[in-house]
Amino acid sequence: MVAAKVPDVIDGTHAPTPAGAIRRPRRSEGRHGRDLLFALPWIAPALALIIGVVLFPTMIMFYNSTRQISRSGVDRGPAGLDNFVEVFTFSSFIPILLRTVVWVVVVVALTVLISMALAQFLNKAFPGRKLVRMAIIVPWAASVVMTTLVVYYGLEPYFGIVNKFLVDVGLVTDPEGFGWTRNPGTAFAWSIVIAVFVSLPFTTYTILAGLQSVPGEVLEAAKMDGAGPVRTYFGVILPQLRAALSVAALINIINVFNSLPILKVMTGSLPGYDADTVMTMIFKYIQVQNKIDVASALSVVNFAIVLLVVAVYLRIVRPTKEIGE
Numbered sequence: 001m002v003a004a005k006v007p008d009v010i011d012g013t014h015a016p017t018p019a020g021a022i023r024r025p026r027r028s029e030g031r032h033g034r035d036l037l038f039a040l041p042w043i044a045p046a047l048a049l050i051i052g053v054v055l056f057p058t059m060i061m062f063y064n065s066t067r068q069i070s071r072s073g074v075d076r077g078p079a080g081l082d083n084f085v086e087v088f089t090f091s092s093f094i095p096i097l098l099r100t101v102v103w104v105v106v107v108v109a110l111t112v113l114i115s116m117a118l119a120q121f122l123n124k125a126f127p128g129r130k131l132v133r134m135a136i137i138v139p140w141a142a143s144v145v146m147t148t149l150v151v152y153y154g155l156e157p158y159f160g161i162v163n164k165f166l167v168d169v170g171l172v173t174d175p176e177g178f179g180w181t182r183n184p185g186t187a188f189a190w191s192i193v194i195a196v197f198v199s200l201p202f203t204t205y206t207i208l209a210g211l212q213s214v215p216g217e218v219l220e221a222a223k224m225d226g227a228g229p230v231r232t233y234f235g236v237i238l239p240q241l242r243a244a245l246s247v248a249a250l251i252n253i254i255n256v257f258n259s260l261p262i263l264k265v266m267t268g269s270l271p272g273y274d275a276d277t278v279m280t281m282i283f284k285y286i287q288v289q290n291k292i293d294v295a296s297a298l299s300v301v302n303f304a305i306v307l308l309v310v311a312v313y314l315r316i317v318r319p320t321k322e323i324g325e
Helices: 027-064 082-088 093-122 129-141 144-154 161-168 184-212 216-224 229-240 242-257 261-267 278-287 292-317
Strands: 067-069 075-078
Touching: 027 067, 027 292, 067 292, 082 292, 093 129, 093 184, 093 242, 093 278, 129 184, 144 161, 144 184, 144 261, 184 242, 184 261, 216 229, 229 242, 242 292, 261 278, 278 292
Parallel strands: none
Antiparallel strands: 067 075
């Protein structure tokens, strides 16, 4: 027979609680609080920087998106969702959004693919490897605006050195009648080329660091098992690069999505909206149309899209997932 459970309350009085069952406050709770208090002076500068550079501008952006702001910057009161309505009812909004998707996908995909090949090449031992590795950094160290201006003026139909080279090799027959930067399609295509060029150094070095972290004994075991170079790369090396590729792709997605200088230089002087992305449209709302409130609303939309893309990317790719899970 199982003994009956002693009730907690007998005849209206609480039964005495065993001494060993008394819950004592954990010392770790107070200790963690003191540790946080002692660490506060050291992390305060970083917190102030985050609040001042990230959180405060974001709050201002959200606030301005719901206000009616004049061309001179005077706040005329609440606007509700009128600014967002103007953004979504703009006739070119969907083409601009689709062009932004093309811009991000093409640039990031080409950058990652080319960087994988460059990283594989730079991981090999050959004479002058240090000089080649240093040369890869140049597009990253140079100003993006300067690099874009060099290409922009090089594509000029009359005096551009790039256009002259294309004529000499037979790719262009009429240099004076064809302007690469005067057509939205070609200007946008050259912007993609420049964006890939300036994104290669960071991505290449990130993947190269991943390659150098691959254990040598794993490669030797694959070779002893009879795996060829292609099978070794896709079956052994590529899975080891999961974390490096994930970080490189994610940072490139954010940077390219929010990129303005390249498109501003290459397509900023073109009339209409046939070469615009979301970022260049925000710039036009501010500088050309003097609509700070509508620009803030579009910035909120852009911010939400970036967060959604990053969340979906992290959900699908799962960069912290271990190999074999």
